[in-house]
Amino acid sequence: MEVFAKVADLGSFAAAADAADISAAMVGKHVRQLEEHLGVRLLNRTTRRQSLTDAGRDFLDRTRIVLAELEAAEAIAADGRARPRGELRINAPVSFGTYSLSPLLPAYMAENPEVTVRLTLSDRVVDLIDEGYDCVFRAGPLHDSSLIARGLRPLNLIPCASPAYLERHGRPRHPSDLARHACLGFSGSALEERWTFHGDEGEVVVPIGSRFSANSGHALRQAALAGMGVIHHAEELLADDLASGRLIRVLAEWRSERPLHILYAPDRRITPKLRSFLDFTTSRFSRERGS
Structure with a gap:
C-alpha cells in the first residue's frame, strides 16, 4: 500500500x-x-x-x-521523544499557502530533516479525514466542529483598485461608498456578498455587488490590475502591486480581517511530525507576532 x-x-x-x-x-x-x-x-x-x-x-x-x-x-x-519523521500532508488556501506558508517551510524542514512535506493548495474546503491530510489551514469562520482548531493570526485584508479605475469612478471615502463601486467578490465565500470593516465607528458590514467574481485570488488580482473594480484580499497577495503603485489602497483608516485556523482530527494521536508542525506554525503565525 x-x-x-x-x-x-x-x-x-x-x-x-x-x-x-x-x-x-x-x-x-x-x-x-x-x-x-x-x-x-x-x-x-x-x-x-x-x-x-x-x-x-x-x-x-x-x-x-x-x-x-x-x-x-x-x-x-515508540519512545515519546521520537524524532519527527515520515510524510506530512498539508492543505492550505492558495494565496496564504503561496505567499505566507511556503516561504517558511524550508525552515521547518531544516529543523526536521526526516519529515517529507506534501503541500496541496486549494481554496475549496477539503475533507481532512477522507482525503488523508494530517492538517489543514482554513480562512474564514469555522463551520466544522468535529475537528480540533488552533487559532492563528488573522489574515489582513486590503481593499484597493488600479489608478485607472479610481480615476474613472472616484475613491471611496467610507465603506458604505463601496455599494456604488464594482467590487470583485471571492466566490464561494462570504466575501462574494459582503465585506466587513472596523474603525472608529465600530463594525460596518457592506453588501457588495459583484459583476465579476472568482474563486481565485490571482484571478481577482488580474481583474483589479485591468481596472475592473475594487479587490479586497490578503495583503500578502497584493503587497508588490501596492508597493509599485499598480494598485492603490483605499479606506486605509479602516481595518478588515479574516480568521485563520489550523485544524487536525481529534480522534487520531498527534504524531511527532504533526506536533512539530503545529508548534512551528503556531509560533510563526501567533497573534502576538503581529503582521
Missing part, C-alpha cells in the same frame, strides 16, 4: 522506486500483487506514466487513512 501510494503521488514506477529505494521492477511487483489481491485494476499503465483508475482513486483515499493510522500506532509504541 505504501508503494502504491508513492506511485499515485509521483506518477511513475521509476520515481516511486527512487523514493522507496527499491527497483522499478519491485515497485511493479508490489502493485500487481495488490491488484491481484483486490481483484481490480488500480492503475492505467503507459510507457511513460501511470494514472489511477476510478477504483484506484477510491482505494488511494482509504489507503492514506490506513497508512496514517499505522503511523500513529507505530508512534504510540
Whole structure:
C-alpha cells in the first residue's frame, strides 16, 4: 500500500522506486500483487506514466487513512521523544499557502530533516479525514466542529483598485461608498456578498455587488490590475502591486480581517511530525507576532 501510494503521488514506477529505494521492477511487483489481491485494476499503465483508475482513486483515499493510522500506532509504541519523521500532508488556501506558508517551510524542514512535506493548495474546503491530510489551514469562520482548531493570526485584508479605475469612478471615502463601486467578490465565500470593516465607528458590514467574481485570488488580482473594480484580499497577495503603485489602497483608516485556523482530527494521536508542525506554525503565525 505504501508503494502504491508513492506511485499515485509521483506518477511513475521509476520515481516511486527512487523514493522507496527499491527497483522499478519491485515497485511493479508490489502493485500487481495488490491488484491481484483486490481483484481490480488500480492503475492505467503507459510507457511513460501511470494514472489511477476510478477504483484506484477510491482505494488511494482509504489507503492514506490506513497508512496514517499505522503511523500513529507505530508512534504510540515508540519512545515519546521520537524524532519527527515520515510524510506530512498539508492543505492550505492558495494565496496564504503561496505567499505566507511556503516561504517558511524550508525552515521547518531544516529543523526536521526526516519529515517529507506534501503541500496541496486549494481554496475549496477539503475533507481532512477522507482525503488523508494530517492538517489543514482554513480562512474564514469555522463551520466544522468535529475537528480540533488552533487559532492563528488573522489574515489582513486590503481593499484597493488600479489608478485607472479610481480615476474613472472616484475613491471611496467610507465603506458604505463601496455599494456604488464594482467590487470583485471571492466566490464561494462570504466575501462574494459582503465585506466587513472596523474603525472608529465600530463594525460596518457592506453588501457588495459583484459583476465579476472568482474563486481565485490571482484571478481577482488580474481583474483589479485591468481596472475592473475594487479587490479586497490578503495583503500578502497584493503587497508588490501596492508597493509599485499598480494598485492603490483605499479606506486605509479602516481595518478588515479574516480568521485563520489550523485544524487536525481529534480522534487520531498527534504524531511527532504533526506536533512539530503545529508548534512551528503556531509560533510563526501567533497573534502576538503581529503582521
